[in-house]
Amino acid sequence: MDLAYSPEYEQYRMEVRQFLDTNKDQSPPPYGRGNGDGKARDWQKLLIENGYAARTIPKEYGGFGGEPDILKSHIIAEEFASAGVRPGHSGDNRLVPTVLELGTEDQKQWLVPPTVRGDMIWCQGYSEPGSGSDLASLSTRAIVDGDDFVINGQKIWTSGAQHADMIFCLVRTEPDAPKHQGISYLVFSMDTPGIEVRPLLTMTGEATFNEVFFTDVRVPKHQIIGNRGEGWFVANNTLKHEREGLGDPNQAENRFREIVDLMQRETMDSNRLIDNPTYRDRLLSLQGRMLAMKFNGMRVLTSQIKKEEPGLPRWIIKLQGCELNHQMAAMAIDSMGELGILYDDSPYLRDHGRWQQRYMMDLGLIIGGGTAQIQKNMIGERALGLPKEPKFEKPLN
Amino acid sequence: MDFALTEEQLMLQESIGGYLRSSCPLDAVRKATEAGTTHVPEIATELAQLGACGILIPEELGGVGMGFLEAALISEALGSVIAPVAFVASSVMAPIALLGAGSQDQKETWLPRVANGEVIIGVGISEHIGRRETDGIFADDNTLTGKAMFVLDGMDADTLLVADNDAQLYLVQASDVTRNKLKTIDRTRSVAEIIFDQSSAEILPGSVNNRKHLNDMVNAGRVMLAADTLGAAGTMLDLAIEYAKERRQFNRVIGSFQAVKHMCSEMAADLEPCRSLVWYAAHAIRAIPDEATLMACHAKAHLAETGRFVARKATEVHGGMGFTDLLGLHYWFKRIGFDRQLLGAPEVVREEAASAQGWI
Ligand SMILES: Cc1cc2nc3c(=O)[nH]c(=O)nc-3n(C[C@H](O)[C@H](O)[C@H](O)COP(=O)(O)OP(=O)(O)OC[C@H]3O[C@@H](n4cnc5c(N)ncnc54)[C@H](O)[C@@H]3O)c2cc1C
Numbered sequence: 001m002d003l004a005y006s007p008e009y010e011q012y013r014m015e016v017r018q019f020l021d022t023n024k025d026q027s028p029p030p031y032g033r034g035n036g037d038g039k040a041r042d043w044q045k046l047l048i049e050n051g052y053a054a055r056t057i058p059k060e061y062g063g064f065g066g067e068p069d070i071l072k073s074h075i076i077a078e079e080f081a082s083a084g085v086r087p088g089h090s091g092d093n094r095l096v097p098t099v100l101e102l103g104t105e106d107q108k109q110w111l112v113p114p115t116v117r118g119d120m121i122w123c124q125g126y127s128e129p130g131s132g133s134d135l136a137s138l139s140t141r142a143i144v145d146g147d148d149f150v151i152n153g154q155k156i157w158t159s160g161a162q163h164a165d166m167i168f169c170l171v172r173t174e175p176d177a178p179k180h181q182g183i184s185y186l187v188f189s190m191d192t193p194g195i196e197v198r199p200l201l202t203m204t205g206e207a208t209f210n211e212v213f214f215t216d217v218r219v220p221k222h223q224i225i226g227n228r229g230e231g232w233f234v235a236n237n238t239l240k241h242e243r244e245g246l247g248d249p250n251q252a253e254n255r256f257r258e259i260v261d262l263m264q265r266e267t268m269d270s271n272r273l274i275d276n277p278t279y280r281d282r283l284l285s286l287q288g289r290m291l292a293m294k295f296n297g298m299r300v301l302t303s304q305i306k307k308e309e310p311g312l313p314r315w316i317i318k319l320q321g322c323e324l325n326h327q328m329a330a331m332a333i334d335s336m337g338e339l340g341i342l343y344d345d346s347p348y349l350r351d352h353g354r355w356q357q358r359y360m361m362d363l364g365l366i367i368g369g370g371t372a373q374i375q376k377n378m379i380g381e382r383a384l385g386l387p388k389e390p391k392f393e394k395p396l397n
Numbered sequence: 398m399d400f401a402l403t404e405e406q407l408m409l410q411e412s413i414g415g416y417l418r419s420s421c422p423l424d425a426v427r428k429a430t431e432a433g434t435t436h437v438p439e440i441a442t443e444l445a446q447l448g449a450c451g452i453l454i455p456e457e458l459g460g461v462g463m464g465f466l467e468a469a470l471i472s473e474a475l476g477s478v479i480a481p482v483a484f485v486a487s488s489v490m491a492p493i494a495l496l497g498a499g500s501q502d503q504k505e506t507w508l509p510r511v512a513n514g515e516v517i518i519g520v521g522i523s524e525h526i527g528r529r530e531t532d533g534i535f536a537d538d539n540t541l542t543g544k545a546m547f548v549l550d551g552m553d554a555d556t557l558l559v560a561d562n563d564a565q566l567y568l569v570q571a572s573d574v575t576r577n578k579l580k581t582i583d584r585t586r587s588v589a590e591i592i593f594d595q596s597s598a599e600i601l602p603g604s605v606n607n608r609k610h611l612n613d614m615v616n617a618g619r620v621m622l623a624a625d626t627l628g629a630a631g632t633m634l635d636l637a638i639e640y641a642k643e644r645r646q647f648n649r650v651i652g653s654f655q656a657v658k659h660m661c662s663e664m665a666a667d668l669e670p671c672r673s674l675v676w677y678a679a680h681a682i683r684a685i686p687d688e689a690t691l692m693a694c695h696a697k698a699h700l701a702e703t704g705r706f707v708a709r710k711a712t713e714v715h716g717g718m719g720f721t722d723l724l725g726l727h728y729w730f731k732r733i734g735f736d737r738q739l740l741g742a743p744e745v746v747r748e749e750a751a752s753a754q755g756w757i
Contacts, residue, residue, distance in 0.1 A: 299400050
């Protein structure tokens, strides 16, 4: 165990800090996504040039072209977070790694550079009304007609589809094959004729996700990633990248600091919230859990640096991290009491209503990206070696 | 940056763990505890030879001079087989106090004999965490008067290390005090009530008007108890998983029922990060002293909570068998219960964690 960084990395950290000191003012606001304004795009460009975004993506695909170095990536993330500066992105962190790993040369040239620049925004078309946890049962059909696939069907819960330029989408191309072997992974423009996007309001009152309907949508045959019938394996690659993003322990630590700050600032009967022993005890319980997850993250990081399979410590991150985030938001709201129910643009709203938003959004994240129950199935079956559930020959009712 | 065990640490873990798994199965624990033994000499001798008893004691004083992370790995290994053998007080807490505050003579007299397993030192400091049933210990002219409760490894000890009401530390010979065994739920370990009546005592000179050494002992003791719980809970989880793969009901193994599978996954998901917390807390004692108290508190509290959850759920996975004496799961259940209360229950240590951060 040696928690110090070698001089090379200390030096690197200083460089990142110096960069942030000098250039911070040019960065767009720390929250929010999208490519809309020029400021965000210029910022991304500057970050790529300096190796702080798209670091390991090859130069010919618009990245910085650095050697993979997990520790450097970690340092960048830490320094941007503690400076409160919006980090760059690697394009879409689900799609780009998948295309780089499994796409053809033409696909890489076509998709990666604009995505990395922030000129091509993506949405993920996996879930359907009848296929959520049981994603492999999906029924959106694509049949071949000449040089095209022709798609009919519906996706749901598609986050960001209303703003997206492109979609990566799972469709059934081989209806007679076993369910996992009949799926293909297509990429196409959201401007393709026959696509209709209907925003769905979520419990937060905003429309962050959508229903997406496809009617005779024609997609050229070469816009498939991997081979026909291999989409499930391509999708699993994407899901792996997504799962790791959810439940990130660095974010949990930042959030914890914000709660401490809130509880030291806010008062009830002129006493600081943190002086209430019951709230304080709950806060400390959360701190213990947060620290355990933080150190668990350091353990995973170490395995990755050594190119070892982290195993159980990695399997649990999504389940535990999302739960912890939700509990922290609940703590913040509870300690605020009545102030914690204020919403929208109410007077007296604290922290712009961030905690109320998070309390709901985090519940969404417990469900999205594989529900907590599905995570527990995976931990039990894949990490602990417990048997799968028996499958039924015919559907049960 | 390397948050992992070194080759040497893995070897230590394997040598101690391997020995304990083969020499200290449940049957041996049962036999010892039924005879009222909380310190099995053969196991202690072997552990001493493997370096466990002198893990923190420098080589020139007969030990192996390793650190707290190594000590935590040993504690974990002992917890995982619920070994009836003195360790936390005698081989961790007392040596820290002696090394930090003892005179050269005291170190040379006691530490080599602790390291080779010849002597056990019990530790009585629970009054400084939460005083119950006693007014503590008063010092007067090289004698002590009063009562220490819940003295760890107290019945097996040859010598006692205790703190007076001013947090000064003393060595007292077991023959100079009255001691009474306190029976606890955990029959694998001994705690005693020790009564001092003008008992002659030798002060550790470095502890005069200096609380630091007491605090160091408490921090280290807490991390060791947390590690013990990690080991005990780890075994309970392993046993539950094993049972879930074998036991059949309704024509299927019970591990294929989600209710059972999810209990196992929840235990694993809660327990696995605890390992990293224990490692960090143990490492911090020396390497990051500013964080030592905070991390020791969190390790103690969080392992107590997670340990309780695992102890309960692992028992449930076993159904009626889990509740029997026959299966013996209760030995682990009780060891986890013991670790929870000693040196500060979770609510108590969390409050200390708040102070350590200047929140109150
Ligand atoms: C905020 C948010 C954003 C999302 N964004 C996207 C997106 O961009 N693209 C996209 O494709 N999808 C997205 N999703 C969809 C998400 O992946 C699904 O909601 C999720 O996989 C669950 O599917 P479902 O909603 O159909 O629920 P169901 O699968 O119907 O689940 C209902 C309940 O049954 C339980 N359940 C189901 N199967 C099992 C089982 N085998 N064992 C135990 N319990 C089970 C579930 O855990 C849950 O409690 C998003 C969801 C949310 C909440």
